[in-house]
Amino acid sequence: MEPFKEKIWLSSPTMHGDELKYMQEAFNTNWMSTVGDNINEIEEIVAEKVGVKYGVALSSGTASLHLAVKLAAEHLYQSSTGIHTPFGMGCGGALLGKRVFCSDMTFDATVNPVVYEGGEPVFIDSEYDTWNMNPEALEKAFCLYPDVKLVVFVHLYGVPGKMMELAKICKKHGALMVEDAAESLGASYQGIQTGSFGDFSAVSFNGNKIITGSSGGMFLTDNLADAKQCRKWSTQSREDAPWYQHEEIGYNYRMSNVIAGVVRGQVPYLKEHIMQKKKIYEQYKKGLSDLPVSINPFDKEKSEPNYWMTALLIDEDAMATQVRGEREVLWKTEAGKSTPAEILEAIEHFQGEGRPIWKPMHMQPIYRNHGFITVGGSDRGKKADVSADIFRRGLCLPSDNKMTAKEQERIIDIIHRCFE
Numbered sequence: 001m002e003p004f005k006e007k008i009w010l011s012s013p014t015m016h017g018d019e020l021k022y023m024q025e026a027f028n029t030n031w032m033s034t035v036g037d038n039i040n041e042i043e044e045i046v047a048e049k050v051g052v053k054y055g056v057a058l059s060s061g062t063a064s065l066h067l068a069v070k071l072a073a074e075h076l077y078q079s080s081t082g083i084h085t086p087f088g089m090g091c092g093g094a095l096l097g098k099r100v101f102c103s104d105m106t107f108d109a110t111v112n113p114v115v116y117e118g119g120e121p122v123f124i125d126s127e128y129d130t131w132n133m134n135p136e137a138l139e140k141a142f143c144l145y146p147d148v149k150l151v152v153f154v155h156l157y158g159v160p161g162k163m164m165e166l167a168k169i170c171k172k173h174g175a176l177m178v179e180d181a182a183e184s185l186g187a188s189y190q191g192i193q194t195g196s197f198g199d200f201s202a203v204s205f206n207g208n209k210i211i212t213g214s215s216g217g218m219f220l221t222d223n224l225a226d227a228k229q230c231r232k233w234s235t236q237s238r239e240d241a242p243w244y245q246h247e248e249i250g251y252n253y254r255m256s257n258v259i260a261g262v263v264r265g266q267v268p269y270l271k272e273h274i275m276q277k278k279k280i281y282e283q284y285k286k287g288l289s290d291l292p293v294s295i296n297p298f299d300k301e302k303s304e305p306n307y308w309m310t311a312l313l314i315d316e317d318a319m320a321t322q323v324r325g326e327r328e329v330l331w332k333t334e335a336g337k338s339t340p341a342e343i344l345e346a347i348e349h350f351q352g353e354g355r356p357i358w359k360p361m362h363m364q365p366i367y368r369n370h371g372f373i374t375v376g377g378s379d380r381g382k383k384a385d386v387s388a389d390i391f392r393r394g395l396c397l398p399s400d401n402k403m404t405a406k407e408q409e410r411i412i413d414i415i416h417r418c419f420e
């Protein structure tokens with residue numbers, strides 16, 4: 001079998017033409033800055049799409065998550081101390097020494113902002129149903145640490161988590177929610193868009209997301225004062241004064257009007273991208289149905305994913321021996337069995353791009369000494385560790401919306417050969 005002539009990407013940007021028009025407009029009118037029409041426009045249309053009142057366009061999804069966590073921390077500080085002015089004192093550290101419950105299996109950008117603010121992430125195990133935070137494990141975590149008042153969770157690979165259950169638990173324990181919808185723009189749970197569940201939410205326009213600005217992100221909220229505060233922090237916290245007056249710590253997190261032009265041109269194509277990704281998901285599902293594998297699941301009754309990424313999970317009894325060290329992996333070839341490492345290498349050999357599942361945070365060297373809560377309490381490394389199990393048996397498949405059905409057929413064929 002010949003390699004693909006052109007690389008089949010995991011998930012790459014797909015431009016349509018209007019992006020250039022809006023970038024050009026910024027150029028022609030000299031709004032080559034962090035203010036301009038493109039920014040104003042996308043803040044409105046993205047907020048409207050997600051179903052929240054306010055959007056603040058920022059330089060990245062990570063920046064959006066940072067300010068979301070910071071705002072949540074300030075609110076918690078205010079409600080626990082009764083100190084309301086000036087907003088937040090601006091010194092940061094409102095989370096200092098405080099535990100925060102976080103999704104365990106995710107990109108570390110979900111979790112790092114908690115540490116930026118001095119908090120201590122405690123990781124909550126995933127569930128097999130959606131690969132997202134397990135509500136039962138979250139409930140268990142509140143039993144163990146009843147003082148925790150903030151939960152940061154993610155919708156992985158565009159599949160919504162069990163939002164109603166998670167929200168109910170947070171409400172019961174008086175905890176605020178920060179929602180990482182970086183991968184799930186356009187996905188919905190019980191008809192409600194992801195990005196609208198958190199007290200503060202974030203989406204990303206990074207190059208590999210469902211729509212992109214090449215980079216960028218957006219902070220989303222229903223609260224006007226919070227949106228204003230976020231905008232102020234993102235522009236170095238300038239006060240309304242004749243000179244540069246600073247009464248709080250600030251950041252340079254604002255989105256460029258050029259980037260916003262790209263996002264503006266992409267938004268109308270969100271639906272089309274989702275349809276293309278859905279087709280890919282369904283072709284994998286059908287094409288792999290005769291193998292001892294499954295693909296990333298979702299609740300068909302309640303949720304509509306954006307199908308950003310199709311991931312595969314090898315059945316336990318079809319797993320060949322695989323040993324992962326910190327940086328390397330070894331595996332055996334066994335008849336009728338395979339491993340994520342073998343499949344990834346086979347795909348790469350033919351110029352396709354796959355990727356391992358996000359390595360769970362509780363297994364990461366930087367977070368290894370942090371708490372990790374499963375439905376059974378704390379079972380780090382034991383059988384009940386669902387995140388570790390999905391990481392061990394899973395992988396992301398090439399999910400680029402420009403991949404043709406024929407090319408995907410070949411990827412499916414390559415995967416079949418791994419199980420021979």
Ligand SMILES: *Cc1c(COP(=O)(O)O)cnc(C)c1O
Nearest residue numbers: 060061062107109110182204206
């Ligand atoms: C991409 C991503 C982010 C970060 O977004 P950036 O725009 O790259 O900073 C955060 N969380 C998750 C789950 C992501 O996939």
